[in-house]
Amino acid sequence: MSINTPICQLLGIRHPILQGGMAWLATAELVSAVSEAGGLGVIGAGNAPPDWLKDQLEKTRQLTDKPFGVNIMLMSPHAMENLELVIREQVSIITFGGGNPGAHIAGLKQAGITVIPVVSSVALARRLERAGADAVIAEGTESGGHVGDTCSMALLPQVVDAVNIPVIAAGGIADGRGLIAALALGAQGIQMGTRFICSDECVAHPDFKQHIVQANDRATTVTGKALGHPARCLENRFTREFSEMEKSNFNPEELDELGRGRLREGVLLGNINGGSLMAGQISGLIKDIKPVQQIIETMINQAEQTLGGLSELLEA
């Protein structure tokens, strides 16, 4: 059995499951594993330069011949060079984060690329549909990393009602129940980040993965609102220092300085107290680290069971 939606045809995938393009962590290892398992792996360009991205594209293509995508982070100093690279390299699917990619869509479409921006509001979803986006990822504030204000449960049906292109749900999903909930709200698929960090294949530091497994429902916090780019992380010494400085002595340059390099330190090098540990509120639901293939299979099985259970609630 499988769960099939039109987004599966659009992206050439078996399961309507996308992997979030997380900076530092969405590398060829994870991306190829997700695509091989029937989802859509997405390389996270983050702040990396084009050399790094080119290297990851080559590695991914060696590891899988299935479709995969690249996430371009618009706040990166290398965003434009990376965009030129993905066109040159004929990447087939691009997702966008960290801003409004409206101005880039026409060029990418002309190059035959499927374009799927991440949005956190109805207004941006509408604007990007008009600009030619093929689908949008509606991301709730429960997500890890950069976030908007609106929760998935409220955001999703409002975006679905506002646009005619397919909507993919992100934020607060880590199992088959979440997949069915997202589909019920009108999404055609889902994107997961935190769940895929806790996979064998992800290059995240083992201590960070373990920290997610041990997290509870209230383990995350949002910092950076004062800077205009709020991000959700597991709460630790770093987030407490950052949010103290935001409140008491707001100085954008000092804050930027305080944040510099912390994400790599946290998620890749395993500095659990002093690093930035971007992860979603669904961390508390994640209780194991396992191969990507098992994550996806377990999810689809649970989704089918969930759907079966729902059908039994209907009474004539």
Add this chain to the structure above:
Amino acid sequence: MSINTPICQLLGIRHPILQGGMAWLATAELVSAVSEAGGLGVIGAGNAPPDWLKDQLEKTRQLTDKPFGVNIMLMSPHAMENLELVIREQVSIITFGGGNPGAHIAGLKQAGITVIPVVSSVALARRLERAGADAVIAEGTESGGHVGDTCSMALLPQVVDAVNIPVIAAGGIADGRGLIAALALGAQGIQMGTRFICSDECVAHPDFKQHIVQANDRATTVTGKALGHPARCLENRFTREFSEMEKSNFNPEELDELGRGRLREGVLLGNINGGSLMAGQISGLIKDIKPVQQIIETMINQAEQTLGGLSELLEA
């Protein structure tokens, strides 16, 4: 057709739909309409004295012989008197908000009352299950009024996994898609507040109802975090003044003074700029004001359609 879960038997209702016990607005008019339509109406005691509550109990009993409940707000100066009243009056179902009702549960159970606290975390859900609660309402931060931090999509499955008693979903639900999403996440029913404000029967001021109908997905904001009791309202002059004072010149007494009486002014008297307009993020999904019976019927029909649509996604 109807959607039947064990909570329907527990509460003696036809549809697994509870109405939030909103201060000032959840009066006999709305409560009796919801119960007559097959849901569970819940009188909102808010900060009201026992005389008011007794009057509402009598009115509700004149208007319906179906089950209904009372919400006791634990921060109210009259909470204890109101609790004594509901025992004396043999109210059959109590919901709780605004705190931890653990200490009251044994006494209410002894009086034969079904007790359903509102929780916004896994830890409180576990504690209240141990204290004898019959079910919990897991309320996501997208809700209107007093809120916690965790979004419904992330909170619900975590609470469902943590307790053995039934879980009712609140926060971000206003239609049949939301109902099915909540059931998929493991809830046995839902509670709605904002959707029921926009009913013909609710005594809310017409201008407030209209303001919800015109709201978009980003219309709400949370104030009061610095005071330790955050609340979600439609953003207006009042919330901007309040949050400015929270940031720049934090003085709990001045803030309390600024907030005094504002909820009644906003929701009942229709002071759209200067009042407190408690409402959830799902306001943007609500596009009409109609009779309670129609709200519930439309919702159940849409839920059935949603479930039918989901079943078609399953492929052998």
